[in-house]
Amino acid sequence: MNEIIESKTNEALGKDELLTPKTENLKIDGTMPNYSDNTDCEDNNIEAPKVSLEKKGIEKAAAENVEHENAEIESNELKNNERLIAENEKLPENKSSDESENERINSEDVNLNESTTIETVPTETEQKNTPEKVKPLSNEQVTEHTSALWKYNPIPENEPEPFPEYLTSFKQYPKSTVVGARVRGKKHKHEGTNCDDWFETANFEDITFVAVSDGAGSKKFSRVGARASCKAAVGFLVNAFEELYTENSGIREDLKLGLSDGKCMEACRVLAEKVRTSVIKAYEAVETAFYMRKTDSAYEKVLGRSLKISDLSGTLLIAVIIPTGEAKENLVISCQIGDGAIAILDTRGGYENSLKLMGIPDGGDFSGETDFLTSPKTRTEEALKSRTKIAVTSADMLFVMTDGVADDYFPNETEMHRLYLDLLINGIIGENKLPTEFTQEQMKMFKRIPDPLVYPWVNDKNVKVPVQYTKRIAEALGLSLEDIFTDKTTAYLASLEIKYGENVSQEEKLKIWLDNYVERGSFDDRTLVVVSI
Amino acid sequence: MSDFSRRLPVYLLLDCSGSMMGEPIEAVKQGIKALLSELRGDPQALETAYLSVITFDSSARQVTPLTELMQFKEPEISAGGATALGEALNVLMDCVETEVRKSTETQKGDWRPLVFILTDGSPTDTETFREAVVKVRNMKAANIIACAAGSNANTTYLKQITESVLMMNSLSAGDMAQFFAWVSGSVKTSSKSLDAKPGGNIELPPPPQGFVIVP
Numbered sequence: 001m002n003e004i005i006e007s008k009t010n011e012a013l014g015k016d017e018l019l020t021p022k023t024e025n026l027k028i029d030g031t032m033p034n035y036s037d038n039t040d041c042e043d044n045n046i047e048a049p050k051v052s053l054e055k056k057g058i059e060k061a062a063a064e065n066v067e068h069e070n071a072e073i074e075s076n077e078l079k080n081n082e083r084l085i086a087e088n089e090k091l092p093e094n095k096s097s098d099e100s101e102n103e104r105i106n107s108e109d110v111n112l113n114e115s116t117t118i119e120t121v122p123t124e125t126e127q128k129n130t131p132e133k134v135k136p137l138s139n140e141q142v143t144e145h146t147s148a149l150w151k152y153n154p155i156p157e158n159e160p161e162p163f164p165e166y167l168t169s170f171k172q173y174p175k176s177t178v179v180g181a182r183v184r185g186k187k188h189k190h191e192g193t194n195c196d197d198w199f200e201t202a203n204f205e206d207i208t209f210v211a212v213s214d215g216a217g218s219k220k221f222s223r224v225g226a227r228a229s230c231k232a233a234v235g236f237l238v239n240a241f242e243e244l245y246t247e248n249s250g251i252r253e254d255l256k257l258g259l260s261d262g263k264c265m266e267a268c269r270v271l272a273e274k275v276r277t278s279v280i281k282a283y284e285a286v287e288t289a290f291y292m293r294k295t296d297s298a299y300e301k302v303l304g305r306s307l308k309i310s311d312l313s314g315t316l317l318i319a320v321i322i323p324t325g326e327a328k329e330n331l332v333i334s335c336q337i338g339d340g341a342i343a344i345l346d347t348r349g350g351y352e353n354s355l356k357l358m359g360i361p362d363g364g365d366f367s368g369e370t371d372f373l374t375s376p377k378t379r380t381e382e383a384l385k386s387r388t389k390i391a392v393t394s395a396d397m398l399f400v401m402t403d404g405v406a407d408d409y410f411p412n413e414t415e416m417h418r419l420y421l422d423l424l425i426n427g428i429i430g431e432n433k434l435p436t437e438f439t440q441e442q443m444k445m446f447k448r449i450p451d452p453l454v455y456p457w458v459n460d461k462n463v464k465v466p467v468q469y470t471k472r473i474a475e476a477l478g479l480s481l482e483d484i485f486t487d488k489t490t491a492y493l494a495s496l497e498i499k500y501g502e503n504v505s506q507e508e509k510l511k512i513w514l515d516n517y518v519e520r521g522s523f524d525d526r527t528l529v530v531v532s533i
Numbered sequence: 534m535s536d537f538s539r540r541l542p543v544y545l546l547l548d549c550s551g552s553m554m555g556e557p558i559e560a561v562k563q564g565i566k567a568l569l570s571e572l573r574g575d576p577q578a579l580e581t582a583y584l585s586v587i588t589f590d591s592s593a594r595q596v597t598p599l600t601e602l603m604q605f606k607e608p609e610i611s612a613g614g615a616t617a618l619g620e621a622l623n624v625l626m627d628c629v630e631t632e633v634r635k636s637t638e639t640q641k642g643d644w645r646p647l648v649f650i651l652t653d654g655s656p657t658d659t660e661t662f663r664e665a666v667v668k669v670r671n672m673k674a675a676n677i678i679a680c681a682a683g684s685n686a687n688t689t690y691l692k693q694i695t696e697s698v699l700m701m702n703s704l705s706a707g708d709m710a711q712f713f714a715w716v717s718g719s720v721k722t723s724s725k726s727l728d729a730k731p732g733g734n735i736e737l738p739p740p741p742q743g744f745v746i747v748p
Contacts, residue, residue, distance in 0.1 A: 134604050139538060145603060146576035187577065410641050521538040521580045 139520035140453070147455045147518065153192025155184075160298040163194045163223050166515075168507040169529075175206040175323045177532045179429075181511035185404060186523035189458050196314070197402050197525040198226040200234040204241045208321040209234050210529050211282075214340060214402035216313040216372060217524070220302060224293070225286045225312030229373055232285030233278040233318055240274045256325040259392055268331065268390055275320055275333045276384040283373050286312050313372040317342055319358065319400050321533055328394050330533055334358040335388045337378050338371045341406035343416045346395040347430075351482040355416050358389045398531040404524035405514070417485050421470040422517070425494040428509045429530065435492060446493045450476045455518050465516040468494050541581045541644045542599055542633050543720055544675075546621050548652040549588045552685065553612040557653065557704040564713030565607050571717040572602055579603060581644070582720050585628060589621035590614030591657075599632040616654045619662030622669050622694070629675060647723055649716050650679040650694065653704055655687035666693045678719070678737065680712060681747070688747045698747040699740050711741040 155162045167182040184195035196215030203209065211230040215222025245251060254267040290309045293299050299307045315338025322331040334342045336359035346354040371378045378387075399419065409415035423429045438446070450473060452466035473494055474484060484490050500509055514526045547561055565586070572578040585599040591614035597605065629646055636642030656662040669677070679691035683704040691698045701708045719737040740746060 134600070137601055137603055142580060142601070142603060146579050149574065149576040149579070190576065407641070411639050414639075519538070521540075523577060523580070 143455070143518045143520050148461070150186050150458045150523075151190050152459045153189060155194050156192055159194070159220075159302050160293075160296070161221075161224060163198075163227075165195070166511055167199065167527075168505075168511050169199070169201055170505060170507040171201055171203070173203040173206070173208055175533065176203075176208045176321060178208060178210065178529060179507050179510055179532075180210075180527070180529035181507055181514050182402075182527035183511060183515040183525065185525040186458055188525060190523070193220075194223050195525045196223045196226055197404065197527040198223065198230045199400075199527050199529055200230040201529060202234045202238050204238050204245070206323050207241055208531060208533070209237045209241075210317075210319045210321075210398075210400045210531060211278075212317045212340065212400045212402060212527055212529060213373075214315045214338070214404070214525065214527070219311045219313050221293075221299060221307065221311045222314050224289055225374070226314040228285040228289040228312070229282035229314060229316050233282040233316065236278045236281040237274065237318075237320065240277065241271075244270065244274065252325060255322065255331060268333075271320070271322065271331070272333050272388050272390055275318060275335050276381070276388055278318060279316060279335055279337065279373070279384055280379060282316055283379055286314075286373060310372075310374055313374045314338070315340055315371075315402070316373045317359065317400050317402075319398060319531070321398060321531060323533075324392065328396070330393055330395075332358065332391045332393055332398065333388065335384065336360065337373050337387060339403040339406065341399070341401050341403075341409075341412050341416070342389075343399045343412065343419075344391065344393050344395040345397045345399070345416060345420055346393075347397050347420060351417070351485050354395075354485075355413070356391060356393065356395070357412055357416070358391065360387060396533055398533060400529045400531075402525065402527040404522070404526035405528050407524070408517075408519045408522050414481075417481050418470050421481070421484055421491050422468070423510075423513070423530065424488065424491040425468040425470060425473065425498070426509070426513045426517075427495040427498045427500065428506065428513055429532070430488075430492070430495075435489060438489075438493075442489055442493065445477065445490060446496075448477055449473055449490070449494050449497070452497050453518070455516065457516060465512065466498060467513065467517045468498055469517070537634065537640055539581065539641050539643055540583045540599075540634070541720070541723055542629070542646040543582055543584050544599075544625055544628065544646060544648045545584070545586045545716075546618075546625060546648065546650040546652075547586060547588050547610065548616060548618070548654065548682075549590045549610055549612045549614075550616040550654060550657075551590070551613050552653055553704070555612075556706060557682075557709065558610065558612040560704070560706040560709035561651070562607065562610065563706065564709050564716075567710060568713045568717045569602070569605060569607065571714070572720060575721050578721050582723075585632070586610075587621055587624050587628065589617045589624075591617055593617050593621035593624045595624055595628055599628070615657040616652065617658045617661070618650075618652060618656035618690070619658040619660070619665045621650075622665035623661065625675075626665070626668060626672060629672070644723075646675040647720065648675045648677040649719075650677065650691070651682060651712065652679070652691070653682045653686050655685075655690050662690065669694055676723075680744075682708070682712070692747065697737075700745045700747055702743055708743065711744070715741050715744075 155165065165184050167180075169178065169180040171178040178201045180199050180201060182195065182197045182199055188195055196217060197213065198215070199210070199212040201208070201210050211233040213226035213230050215224075215226035248270075251267050251270070254261075254263040257264040259265060259268070287309065290307065290312050294307050296307075299311075303311065316335075317337070317340050318335045319342050320333045322333070323329070324331050332344055336342055340359070342358040344356045344358060373379070377383060397420065399416065405419070406412060409419045420429075452468045453472070454464045454466045457463040457465050470481070470484060470491070473479070473490065474481060477490065479490065500512070504512075510528065510530070514528060545565075549558065553561070569584075572582060572584075579602050582602055583599045584597070584602060584605050585595060586597040586608050587593060587595045588608070588610055590612070596608040596610065600606075625648065633646055634640065634643045676697075677695040678697045678699065679695050680699045680701060681688045681691055682701050684702075686700070688698050688700060701712055715738065722738055
């Protein structure tokens with residue numbers, strides 16, 4: 001399936017050789033956490049790998065420039081402070097409001113300089129002459145600081161149904177490859193609580209089914225509902241499609257006719273109805289799960305009251321991919337209850353029209369207000385119909401994710417390209433497409449690509465995990481998302497800087513990335529299923 | 534590719550009228566210090582919460598604009614004058630209007646602000662107060678918790694601002710410390726429950742012992 005890129009040791013990645021690197025010459029440099037293969041939560045003996053974070057042998061002219069710039073600005077800021085202090089010394093007894101404003105800010109600056117926990121690295125946007133406010137910290141500065149504060153607490157042992165710390169899946173179906181991973185969010189790790197996300201994938205012949213659920217964060221047993229709904233939805237779909245295709249063998253031919261044909265439309269209608277029914281079946285499974293646990297005192301003990309069905313609340317995202325018979329063409333049917341995202345992306349063509357979101361954005365006055373499978377209004381036929389989306393597409397990739405990932409790529413309508421690129425630059429997908437020869441120009445670009453950001457792994461602070469961010473690369477190179485998407489060389493080059501240990505599978509890489517990419521204010525469980533079609 | 538992350542704005546409206554002079558105002562200052570040190574140890578609060586202080590005496594003003602916890606510097610405050618709570622509410626509404634980011638097509642807005650009001654008396658600008666209260670109620674843009682401190686505090690006025698009114702018995706340093714400890718607990722809880730109930734009312738930790746929830 002998926003070959004690991006071998007790359008030369010850092011020192012050996014010399015300029016000359018990089019001009020024509022040969023993939024077979026490259027050697028591995030293990031800098032990734034060695035996660036246990038076992039997804040069972042009882043198995044927490046994750047081996048800490050050797051960490052090697054030596055600076056690249058390659059000269060990074062760009063990085064030096066940045067440092068230089070910073071130094072310059074720093075001295076500017078110093079001048080500012082001097083100026084302010086000088087002004088303050090001359091202050092007359094009756095200060096004008098402006099001057100006292102200056103004094104106040106100056107005293108803030110001085111205090112900042114004294115503080116040991118705070119770093120203020122001025123950037124280009126620093127206002128040099130009129131410092132009305134303290135320069136806000138960048139998100140990176142804040143996350144660098146908080147990374148040391150996130151604690152790791154294992155899943156509680158005294159609660160019923162502990163869920164695994166990680167879930168990963170790799171499936172090679174006749175017409176698709178499905179890679180999925182789900183990681184416990186930093187918030188849950190910090191507090192020592194269970195992960196609430198779940199996902200399932202399955203197939204019937206060449207048809208692929210994906211279900212993803214995010215249990216409500218405020219409900220202690222939402223994970224139970226999340227798992228029950230995913231399993232039931234996928235289970236029902238496999239059986240229903242098998243039945244349908246056995247009874248009505250003409251359905252394959254009908255789908256070939258295209259959406260303008262009545263027979264094809266009818267086939268789509270029948271299939272979409274099955275998808276809607278799977279949501280109902282998922283709810284029924286949650287209900288059953290509830291009744292089975294309702295009288296169990298173990299749940300009551302944790303909650304301090306009896307279990308309610310709303311304790312099993314969660315979202316549900318279903319995607320079904322059906323090859324139409326035409327080359328590279330698929331019918332995608334989706335149904336989404338609550339937040340998260342389902343997106344189809346054509347990674348091979350241009351940027352325009354390459355992305356299609358298959359879900360409705362959140363409603364309500366406040367963004368983020370989410371619906372759950374257990375809310376009665378989401379299960380009416382009308383509501384389900386409006387949530388079911390059908391598309392015929394030649395796209396080659398489909399993503400299904402919980403809001404733990406989707407919120408980091410907001411707005412989804414434009415940022416899903418960045419999700420794809422982040423997967424690419426972190427070597428999770430598309431490795432076989434690595435070019436074997438680079439032009440002089442590309443080599444220059446490679447040197448300007450920023451080093452990966454390195455944060456400690458929440459589970460073990462001694463393990464440092466490098467992650468590349470498309471956002472940073474775009475900024476450093478002055479490229480737009482569209483530029484990087486259209487000519488993927490930059491992304492492939494950037495991925496050279498991310499190295500996994502030997503025999504690390506694709507799903508494992510996805511897991512490591514999900515577990516370690518850092519976004520300020522993002523500490524939810526993360527689930528992402530990537531279907532290559 | 535906006536570089537904004539969603540913030541939890543926290544506004545402290547502090548009474549600095551003459552009656553707060555002496556031990557009470559010192560206790561408030563200590564309280565803010567303790568609040569900061571507590572929140573700065575919490576990564577969730579650090580990544581999401583932003584703090585602002587509005588003080589009121591004979592008039593009201595924002596002494597610290599909405600600021601990142603890591604950069605927040607305790608404001609210089611002193612007591613003296615009347616209790617312009619009405620004006621303080623107007624300042625609050627202006628600040629929420631200008632500082633809190635709204636959701637747009639390309640950006641998720643900030644979380645619903647959390648407002649703590651601490652007063653030991655009743656508003657002296659009653660006319661302004663009456664008008665401001667109507668506006669605050671209509672705005673519904675924030676979760677407001679009011680705390681009446683000591684025996685002279687009038688909870689009837691506070692009840693007009695918000696349903697959530699607490700009463701603490703005295704203005705002692707001990708009670709004040711408990712109040713600020715509870716505020717930091719509330720901010721932590723809120724920054725934790727963000728994904729649980731976005732936009733909705735947040736569940737705050739139970740108030741400290743000796744504090745009474747005014748029905």
